[in-house]
Amino acid sequence: YRALSPRAKVVVGLIALVYAAFTLVIIRLGPHGLLEWLAQFSTFFAQSSLGPLILILLLILLSFPPTIGYGTVITLCGLSFGSPLAAPGNSLGYAWFIAASGCLLGSVTAFLVCRIALDTHGADWSWVRKVRQGKEWKAMEKAVERKGWKMILLIRLCPFPFVYSNLFFASLRPEVIPMPFFVLATLATTPKLFLHVFIGAQTFEAIQAGRDGGEAATHTSGWFRLFYVVGASALGAATSWYIYHETKK
Template sequence: MAAKGIRSPVPFIKRYAGIAFRRYTALHIMGKIFIWLVILFYICAGVFVVIVTPSRIAQYLYDHARMLAETWFGWLALAGAIVLMSFPPLIGHTTLVTLCGFAYGMKGFCIASSASVAGASLVFVVLRLLFSGRLRQWSSHNDKWQALESVVRAKGLPLIILIRISPFPPWVYSNSLFASIEAVALWQFVTATLFVLPKLLLHVFIGSRIAALSDGDQRGHMDTQTKLINGLLIAGGIVLVVFTSWSVYNMVQKHIRHLEGIPPEVDELAAEAIEDYGEEEPLLLAASPRASLERV
């Protein structure tokens, strides 16, 4: 199978939009109602922001973030939430990391980094212990997954690091992805996770700058230039996250598809296994005896 080049964002967006639509159509009527209730909630939230005004909401959030930071258990509550959000299918890890910066400033990086590494490691151990047997049964009938495991086994830690720093799959599913690959040892996973810390530092920094602009007292002591610089730092940080994430993802996909000493067809299947992880989550599928039988 011919190796594919770097893809533009448009096909990628269409692909995952298609996945989301297929999942929606497969839902039971109650599931579809829940989705529309969530959409309605966000519409109401948007209207609420417009009516109350962003500045008043920002001040309210800042005041409560300061209250959290001033309590002795505040850091523990944030750390515990980050650990919890490391388990699939929960989402919100990035938001909580940003909240660390919002509440604690750059000191929040210590909370975000230690809790993220601890949470990812806990997910890896728990999922590996719970589903390792069923995972082996499932993967033995999946060509893509066998290809991914053989590639990771052959290339080791450098490839594991590259896949780990890629933004796709997202944090929570990346944790389960590596727990699903038997060739990955715990120490390799933890080492690779440490390479994600610079991205977490950037999210904490963005949170700290948002906090500075959210507090009316701090804003009142800022001149126009300082406000502009803070706004540009926030926007620049977001753009940097998006740009580097997309660049790293393309780099990882291209690297996997051109590994030396690995047959091209195996490279392609391994890359597709990572791309398709949103549709096929081995540890969840492996937990279902029915799903395992369907792949025999």
């Protein structure tokens, strides 16, 4: 932080204030209030003809670091379009398609913009030079260079923050990560978004059932959610261990 320019310190300070404001809002609303608030948004998106487009545009915007809320918008896709109770014709497949489209378009856009910015101004930013010269960064770069698209895929699957993985991939040399490899690896990992979409759809149905005085999820959906969460956690742990092992070579 001390190595940053005064302008950069102001930007970091503003980002910290935004993060703090979001945290206070979440604490103030509480879990139930936050879900109700998201449910109201989901109803608006579900009833609007521009709902899918707005969500995709939000995902594109939130694919850039250091923004927050990408995962929330993915879940919002499920809240808005994952359940037929929200609007006729809705389904998990449709919600996943919206989320996957936003994920892919956002990744590619962030990748290109960050790569151009780093290629143009990276040499002028001292913090960029320091990060790129770091031991861990160089180890990750060498691991990606050795394994190619396979390592890109694994990094996408591990619990690495999505927006910062876009920045990481963009910072590597084009010969290490060509655009086609990046696109294919990102596309191959979009099925994992189904979990967030499913949770969003189940949350909407639970809220709707609570309003109507009925019951929410069935035992089948509960077991499915548990299986998916356990499987995703195991996959994330395995990929994280493998990536750590590769960076130590």
